[in-house]
Amino acid sequence: LELLKNNPLWSVDGTFYAAPIDFEQILIIGVQEGHLFTPCAYAFLTSKRTAAYTHVFRALKALGIVNDPTTVSTDFEIALSNGFLA
Numbered sequence: 001l002e003l004l005k006n007n008p009l010w011s012v013d014g015t016f017y018a019a020p021i022d023f024e025q026i027l028i029i030g031v032q033e034g035h036l037f038t039p040c041a042y043a044f045l046t047s048k049r050t051a052a053y054t055h056v057f058r059a060l061k062a063l064g065i066v067n068d069p070t071t072v073s074t075d076f077e078i079a080l081s082n083g084f085l086a
Helices: 002-006 050-062 078-085
Strands: 009-015 025-033 036-045 071-073
Touching: 002 025, 002 036, 025 050, 036 050
Parallel strands: 009 071
Antiparallel strands: 009 025, 025 036
C-alpha cells in the first residue's frame, strides 16, 4: 500500500470473469513504474455502480492511502471514473 500512497501514476481496472460467484467484479488498483504495473489493492465489489467505486476510494482515503495521484488510467468506464472523482 505504500507504493500506492507514494506513486502519482495509478491504474485502475475491474475484472468480471475472475470474480467469485457472490461478487460482480474484482477492482484492481495499482501503480505504474516505467513499463511495469504493480497491483497494490484489490476490492471485491457486489455492484458496478458509481457508489461502489466511490466507497472503495473513500475507504482508501480513510486509511490514509490516497495521496491525490496526478494520473489515473482507467478503461473509461463512466461509473469507475465518476466514482474516483466523487
